[in-house]
Amino acid sequence: MLVVFGIILLALVLFVTEWLPIDVTAILVMVLLMVLGADGVVNFTEISTAEGTSGFSNSATITVLAMLILSSGISQTGVVQIIGRKMSAFAGDDLDKQLLATIGVSGPISGFINNTPVVAILVPVVSDIAHKGKTSPSKLLIPLSYASMFGGMLTLIGTSTNILASDVSARLLDHPFSMFEFTQLGIIVLLVGSLYLMTVGHRLLPERVPVEEDYVQEYAIEEYLTEVVVDDDSPIIGTTVAEAIDHVEFDADIIQVVRDDEEFIEPIGQKTIRAGDLLRLRADRGTVQQLVDRETLTLSGSPETDDDLEPDEAPDRTLVEVVVPRGSFLVGESLESSTFRQRYDATVLAFRSRGETVREDMDERRIRVGDTLLVQAAPDSIDRLSQNDDFIVAHEPEEPDYRSEKIPHAVAIMAGVVGFVAVPWGAVGAALAGATGVAAFEAMSALSLPILVTALAGVVAMVATGVLKPTEIYDAVEWDVIFLLAGIIPLGMALEQTGGADLLGSLVAATGAYLPIIGVLWVFYLATGLITGVISNNASVVLMLPVAVETADQIGANPFAFVLAVTFAASTAFLTPVGYQTNLFVYGPGGYKFMDFVRVGAPLQLLLSVVTVLGIAFFWGL
Structure with missing residues (x-):
């Protein structure tokens, strides 16, 4: 147990300091668990080699992989961007309409497309809305990120955290999440959170980026x-x-x-x-x-000014901001070692990293996820940057290259992926058998299609219909997320097997002597939110869920209620820019400081902690 706690402490330090990329940290954790496990040097962690590598074959890992590919297929059609341009026309120069459009599009869409690529797609759209509407992008980009988190809680597939939590819940409680398991509470969270952003949140946001963009x-x-x-x-x-x-x-x-x-x-x-x-x-x-x-x-x-750097005869932009997402070849590299200039015939004038603006000695600085580069390049080089998944260009290209003719195929495939999981086949089979007398329909009652199967089938369908090219499916996967999941899943197993979860559960359960069950549930929500603010949301779910289930068992509470509290708290991490990837995407383009997220996110986190805990008590009982 002490060895596992030591590995957890090491992982937390590495996650916070970023001395190693998060996916490399996860693999290090996996290696340590196996070296100190049943087949290793000493049997301290009780993890066998098969269990240590089980994260790669875990259904959550494969499902997340498939959903990332499906989300890429949707983005290739340009359907989200087209909706974004329509919302731009609606918003005009009215800030309230701009906020409504930003939240109204990113929230619902994030329920059916993984919310991380949704934000990556909409950052340039929302930046252009702000630019055209004479509004500071700082007023819209944090609401974009937060709204995508609200929307991610509408369905099982809204975020990778939900999929991972469902898998852990299935292992601990034999209760995986259905497609719309918590949709009713997700809708409440979306409405309450949106109302906060529309009324209070945007007033707490300073205009970090000037309205007249220069x-x-x-x-x-x-x-x-x-x-x-x-x-x-x-x-x-x-x-x-x-x-x-x-x-x-x-x-x-x-x-x-x-x-x-x-x-x-x-x-x-x-x-x-x-x-x-x-x-x-x-x-x-x-x-x-x-x-x-x-x-x-x-x-x-x-x-x-910008005009001094952009030739009068240039028809398009020559100065743009470029955000570095996870999976980019630039992550962990410097401008010198990455040969960025040579690849794209581009010059980096400055860049933002974790709220700091870097203007000197840029060549040797290691680039991190979420860093935003101020790039000068010819229009054709900027077009190449915008078409590359290694970058998020904070302005839409003038003539985007979308496969809009494939929109019906992509929408139909996503509807099938969701629909085949959501349909209650048992009830349908029984009803048809009763109505027609055909016994064959009774066989439908045994039919159960997990999201893993329908998502993989959707990937095949997207390639078969030409929505995605075969070579694009590999580029669509955020491999660091996959390796993070594969490496961190065995850590949760070790926490359970060594009794670590039981010990921590006992310690938290002691608060039951002073607090009612709903109070202990609220403590878990807040604790998960704080932990997610400094490590990844997926890691916090893996660590907190076993402890939450043990705590519920020891105080005689409904363990599924505690699973939901941890899941919601990990998937709605508002407090810091590093706790959730969508926050990193807007950090640079919004010109934000670290405390901007605390100023807006802390009241929102507290508000939703009350709403979520009361909602869980009402819908699922304690």
């Missing part, structure tokens, strides 16, 4: 942008832009060349520098002075 001023990079003129005797004449500045010695980039009133942006790496060229540099003042002293350049001025 990236140069927003990222405060004016002093890092300088114009120099190449003198007649400069030693860099005749060299290419890529060769002109030694990146090892100088933290500087040539981001534009102006020649004879013509402005050249990326790709300019192979453009030869001539005397009289005006070069726009990204560098601090000290570096610029060194370059002027060594390279015979003459200072000219500084670009002060």
Whole structure:
């Protein structure tokens, strides 16, 4: 038991500090459980090799994998983006309508498409709504993330946390979740949470991003942008832009060349520098002075706005924000090691990481999930970025490449995936047999299609109908989430088998001497919410559910009520930007500080803790 607690403590430290990526931490946990398990060096954790690797074959892991692919198929058709553009037309420049449209689309859709890709799809849509409606994106992006969490609790498939909790509930209580197990409470949470965001929440949000969007001023990079003129005797004449500045010695980039009133942006790496060229540099003042002293350049001025950096003749954007999601090749890399510039002919002017704006020494900084890069590139390079799942470009492309003709196929497939699980086949079979007298219909009463089967069938159908190409199904999977699930599931098993869950349950059950059952249930909701704020939502479910069930057993309460409290709390993590992936997606584009999530999320978490606990007591009993 102590060994398992030690492994849990190690995992928590690594999750919080991010010394290792979360999926690597999960695999480390799995390895430690097996090395110290039944087939390892010593039998401390009681986990056999088969149990240690069982997370890979677990139905929750495979179901989440299939749902990620199905969500990708939906996004490829552009149906969510089309709905988003319609909501943009409805919203106009009225903030209340913008909020209503944002919440009204992201919430319900997140009940049937995994809420993480929904937010990834809608970040550029909502950013454009804010831009066109003269509203700060800061007022809309946290509501977008929170609303997707509300919607995720409408059905079993709304979030990977629900699917994982269903699997754990099936193992502990022999009670997996049905498709609409908690929909009635999910609707209440969605309505109450939406009302809070519409009335109180948005008033607590500051306008971090200026209404008049100007990236140069927003990222405060004016002093890092300088114009120099190449003198007649400069030693860099005749060299290419890529060769002109030694990146090892100088933290500087040539981001534009102006020649004879013509402005050249990326790709300019192979453009030869001539005397009289005006070069726009990204560098601090000290570096610029060194370059002027060594390279015979003459200072000219500084670009002060976006317009100074975007050529008049350019038909599309050349400055965009790019969010780094989980699974991106940039995660864990630096700009130097990832060769991002070379791949996309793009220059990073600055980036935001966990609320900090980085403008110097960017090449060596490790990039993390949720970081937002301010990128300058040619329009075709920006189009390539927007079409790549490694990035979320915070503005929609002018001519998006969607498979809109496949929308009917994709919608029908998702309806089938949900419908075949939701249909009560036993009742249907009995009714048909009674009405027709055909005994064969009685066989339907034994028919039961789990979500695992229908989701995998949906993947096959999407490929067969051309909604997805065969090669796209591998890119659609967020492999770090799959490895996280595979590595963390055995930890929950070890907690149960060594008696750790029983011990923790006894400690929490002691509060039953002072609190009624509903009070203990409320404690579990709050504790899960706090833990999820610092580690992943899936990890908190795996750790808290066994303890919740043991506690319920020891105080004579309904264990399923405790399972639901933990599930709702883990799936609605509002307190911090790192507890839930959708919060990370909006962290950078909204220009938020860490405390913005606490300011808006803490009252919401407290409000929903009361609503959820009372709802569980009413619908399922204690």
